[in-house]
Amino acid sequence: MITGAAGFIGTALSRKLIEGGAEVVGLDNLNDYYDPQLKRDRMAALVGGSDAFTHVNMELADRNAVEKLFSDHQFDAVVNLAAQAGVRYSLINPHSYVDTNIVGFVNVLEGCRHSGVKHFVYASSSSVYGANTRMPxxxxxxxxxxVSLYAASKKSNELMAHTYSHLFELPTTGLRFFTVYGPWGRPDMALFLFTKAILEDRPIDVFNHGNMERDFTYIDDIVEGVYRVIHKIPSSDPDWNGDNPDPASSYCPYRVYNIGNNNKEKLLRYIEVLEECLGKKAEKNFMDMQPGDVPATYANVDDLVADFDYKPATTLEYGIRKFVDWYKEYYNI
Structure with missing residues (x-):
């Protein structure tokens, strides 16, 4: 089962799993945080006549419905990608983060616990690093x-997952994603917003006066990482020591990994590559840092390399070009 299956990462992961011979039950409530039509179109492109994907329209916070879903199916693995996303929106509508990211998360954990799921994989976020400044x-x-409620909700997911790994021996793996971008991306993300504005001759908002750095990670790299993680069930770490506790592992079957490009890029460079791909310059509206945001993200992926022999490496030039090509085709530009 994949929750958030109509989302940016959810549909891409579903496609990869189906191509690998899996049957996917995709849970998504198609909410209107952003255009639901984009979500429906993603799933339509995914399904393409395949009966290996089943969409279930359901609220993750609906405890009885989630219980029934788990009792009706026997899932080998569950990947929780459903979340109320976005740092800035968490300042406006905090309750939606509690409903989906915390209440919904517990409902999924309970479903896994009572139905014998072999591996629970869930999306955490680079935002959990918050006020940390040591790079990467x-x-x-x-x-x-x-430094945001969104980040706090993702950190709480890691804590709750550890509790279930401890109490019920449920193998759990948390994945901290770093600024995912690419075709079929989210309309509230910078690349989508910038592309739309530039093509419509509107200025783009550049926060922190352009002094932002992000570990931009291409969608295919994220999906490859998640795919490999699903198929390797974590075990207890024999070297874990309570006197010097390692946050990334445990004495129970629990792991946390970064999935990022292991390369921080300046936001202005990101915009520059986009301008090159669009053949058009952006008018920039330089603004102060937004509350809840951080000036830089940069992923250390040594554990991902060591445990899965995998390291994301897609360049900005390739990834942004693929997004622009998709955007122009999707919107008939």
Whole structure:
């Protein structure tokens, strides 16, 4: 089962799993945080006549419905990608983050616990690093200073997952994604917003006066990482020590990994590549840092390389070009 299956990462992962011979039950409530039609079109492109994908329209916070879904199916693995996303929106509508990211998450954990799921994989976020400034961000560092409710909700997911790994021996793996971009991306993300504005001759908002750095990670790299993780069930770490606790592992079947490009890029460079791909310059509206945001993200992926022999490596030039090509085709430009 994949929750958030009509989302940007959810549909891409579903396609990869189906191509690998899996049957996917995709849970998504198609909410209107952004255009539901884009979500429906993603799923339509995914299905393409395949009966290996089944969409279930359901609220993750609906405990009885989630219970029934787990009792009706026998899932080998569950990937939780459903979340109320976005840092800035969490300042406006905090309750939606609690309903989906915390209540919904517990409902999925309970479903896994009672139905014998072999591996629970879930999306965390680079935002959990919060006030951390030591670069690159390592899963072995403490992350107890979130700067947005979204980040706090993702950190709580990691804590709850550990509890279920401890109490019920449920194998859980948390994945901290770093600024995912690419075709079929989210309309609230910078690349989508910038592309739309530039093509419509409107200025783009550049926060922190352009002094932002992000570990931009291409969608195919994220999906490859998740796919490999699903197929490797975590075990207890024999070297874990409570006197010097490693946040990335445990004495129970629990792991956390970064999935990022291991390369921080300046936001202005990101915009420059986009301008090159569009053949058009952006008019920039330089603004202060937004509340809840951080100036830089940068992923240490040593554990991903060591445990899965995998390291994302797609260049900005390739990834942004693929997005622009998709955008122009999708919107008939």
């Amino acid at each position: 961000f390592s899963v072995h560092d403490n992350v107890d200073h979130p």
